[in-house]
Amino acid sequence: MKTVALITSAAVAAMMTVPAMAEDHQVQMLNKDSEGRPMQFEPAFLKIAPGDTVTFVPTDKGHNSESVIIPEEAEAWKGKISQEITVTFDEEGFYAYKCLPHVAMGMVGLIQVGDDPEPLDDAAVQKLPGKAKTRMAELIAEADAKTTE
Structure with missing residues (x-):
């Protein structure tokens, strides 16, 4: 009986120390997204x-x-x-990213890691080219809306 209790205790202790499984999210790099916008990441915003x-x-x-x-x-x-890349996000915060060949066409995305990150550096956002700056502003607004929900 003591052996069963010891094994059960060890199993419970082991399960308590296992961290939650990290999730893998996928972002498609597209010539046209599901809303018909050219040169987009989908989804363009992730939390x-x-x-x-x-x-x-x-x-x-x-x-x-x-x-x-x-x-x-x-x-x-x-x-x-044209190569798949997987990135691990360990630090909380906002991560803005781009497609280098199509950034001028507004192909940018935004990832929010954690629940209460520091805001993006507005001066850095303002340095993005025209359509990328506009698209990033839309994504920041989407992030703000989801944070207040």
Whole structure:
């Protein structure tokens, strides 16, 4: 009986120390999104937990994903054209990213890691080219709306 109790106690203790499983999210790199907008990431805005990963999938060829504005302690990334890349997001904050060949056409995205991140550096957002700046403003508004829900 003591053996069963000991094994049960050990199993319960082991389960309590296992961290929650990180999720993998997928972002498609597209010539046209489901709303008909050209050169887009879909979804363009994600809210994820620290430790989650995002896989950027080149559904349509000729795209990449690379970081533009990230938290100070975070690690930058730069995917190759037409190549899948998986990025792990450990630091809380906002991560703005772009498709290098199509950033001028507004192909940018935003990832919110955690529930209460610091706002994006507005000066850095203002340096994005025209359509990218406009699209990023839309994504920031979407993030703000989801934070207040």
